[in-house]
Amino acid sequence: MQPITRRTNAPRTPQGAADLDEFDAALIRALQADGRASIHDLAIQLGASRDFVAQRMHLLTHGGGLRVVAALDPGFVGHHVLVHAKVEVDGPIAPIAEEVIQLPDAVFVSMTSGPLPLVFESRHGDGHELLDVLDHVRRLPTVRRVLVSTYVEVLKGFFVSHGQTDIVLDRIDYELIAVLQQDGRTSYRALADTVHLSPSSTRARVQRLIDAGVIRIAAIKSGSFSRNRLAIGVGITIDGPPDPIREFVMESPYIDFAVRCHGSYDFIATLVSASSSQLLPAMDAMRGLPGVSALDSWTHYDIVKEDYARTLGRVLVRE
Structure with missing residues (x-):
């Protein structure tokens, strides 16, 4: 049997x-x-x-290195100029990276592969603020050149909300955001104790902030990349219609960040996976898209700064 x-x-x-x-x-x-x-x-x-x-x-x-935190929408805090910069350095990268980390407008700094081995993202209120930062970086010892791309539209990204509506925030909202920027999974009971509301009222306020597009709560993986997270940056130059590239980056499960931009590149994307065997076919597929004339890539070795919480202070000051 x-x-x-x-x-x-x-x-x-x-x-x-x-x-x-x-x-x-x-x-x-x-x-x-x-x-x-x-x-x-x-x-x-x-x-x-x-x-x-x-x-x-x-x-x-x-x-x-995993954190779950709230990110403020850049536009909500008056940051309308977002840029991606690649820096060529004549000598060790770390000393220049340490200098860029200190810039309050730099929210992302990474040491990478390639001839321009330092990548940073910065946010500014206007073009004059951007020029001040770029002039400062160019004056740093051993910096040879800085290539800049300005974001026109963020297609995918940690700080991208699904929609924005007009909303007026009060002191309690700011207190909730401040806590969630440190730990996005803080319990509603702990949040309620912080702002002296009931858990149900606190839950409703947090959901209101998310629905209005003020914040997005998501995971970010910081520091050195391990075998379960390989990240490759890609800069795309086009000589045809952008629609095929836009459609590809929106649908690809391996792309967790993508922007439409002008400057050094027309699109910038970050591909993330546990294996290079998954990323290489995705990159080849991008190379074969209609309108792609060139594709540049760099591997992220170490993210040395990822700070999306610094802007809350400016909002509180305005209040």
Whole structure:
């Protein structure tokens, strides 16, 4: 008599290192889509047990460089000029990176591969502020040149909201944003204790901020990249219609940041995956798109600054 095999819908736990890397990458993508998703919902989405998801979340956020935080919409705080800059350095990169980190307008700084091995993103109220920053960077010792692209439209990104509506914020809203910029998964009970409201009223206020496009709560992965997160920046130059490129970057699961810009490039994107074997076909596909005349790429070795919370102070001062 043959033994009866019982089928079960019980969640499975990844076994090998490769499976675990893929699971962590999927968990990060889920938190990038919704940074406040519950462990229960994440477990259902990823097909794993709640205990396992909680364990991986703990490992990623305690030593794995993963943070779930709220990012303010740049336009809300008066930053209408957003740029991407690549810096050519004659000598070690680290000393120049340390200088750029100190710039209050620089929100992202990364040491990369290629002939221009320092990349930074900065945000400014107007073009004069931008020129001041670029002049400062160009005067730094060993800096040979700075290539700049100005963002026209952010297609994908951590700080991109799904829509914006007019909204008037009060002191309680600012206090909630300040806490969420440090930890986007702070419980509603803890948030309520901070602002002296009920948890239900606090939940409603946070959801209002998200729905209005003031903040977006999502995961960001900082520091050195590991085997479960390889990131490659891509600069695209076009000689035809932009629509095929726009459609590709919006639909690709490997692109977590993309902008339409002018300057050094017409599009800039960041491809992220657990494996180069997934990213290389995506890059080849981009090279074959109609209208793409050139594609430049650089690997992110180490993100040394990722600061999206600094602008809240300026808003509070205005109040």
